[in-house]
Amino acid sequence: MEPQNIRYGRTPHTEKLKWVNHMVKLMDNQFRIPGTNFRFGLDPILGFLPVAGDLASFGMSAMLVMTMARxxxxxxxxxxxxxxxxxxxxxxxxxxxxxxFDFFFKANERNVRLLTRHYEEGRYQGSGKGIIVGVLIGIVLLFILLIWVLWELAEWIYGQLAAIF
Structure with a gap:
């Protein structure tokens, strides 16, 4: 599936949001498996780097959501x-x-589709500054959840290895 571009209509933010399309393509659809239409981006590749890759992917997705909220x-x-x-x-x-999962669930692309529908339905509201604090709190909570899940997973793996040796 080809990456979907956001159609903003005539808003003053069109130029500022072009980088969202670029980053979504990079994270979710940059590469294609030869001979197929299957596309993937850096997100699943970063997933192969334990902790650091997941945090980097989360950080980029969070930045995209903040930009769209703004x-x-x-x-x-x-x-x-x-x-x-x-x-x-x-x-x-x-x-x-x-x-x-990361190769098939493309959160950034899904978010762009949500934003596109939002613009096409005429629900565009302008700035969005009122929800930025909520977004920041949500991102911090998600980050804490990620760290907790990774910690629990590391403890479980350590326990499994300790039982073997």
Whole structure:
């Protein structure tokens, strides 16, 4: 599937949001498996780097959501976007299963589709500054959840290895 571009109509933020399309393509659809239409980006590749890769991917997704919130996404829309990146981050942190999941669940692309529908339905609200604090709190909570899940996973793996040796 080709990456979907955001169609903003005539808003003063069109130029500022072009980088969102670029980053979404880089994270979710930059590469194609030869002979197929299957596309993937840096997100699943970063998932192969334990902890650091998941944190980097989460950070980029969080920046994209903050940018979209700053440019008119509603509180409900931002909540849905945060749920997408939370799901991507939590399940993506699971070894092997998470890596496979990351190739198919493209949270950033899903968020762009949500934003596109938001603009096409005429719900564009302008600044969105009122929800930035909520987004920041949500991102911090998701980050804490990610660290906790990774900690629990590391303890479990350590326990399994200690039982073997």
């Amino acid at each position: 440019h008119g996404a509603s509180g409900k829309l931002v909540t849905l976007m945060l749920l997408n990146i939370a799901l991507d981050t939590v399940i993506g942190s699971i070894p092997v299963l998470g890596n496979i």
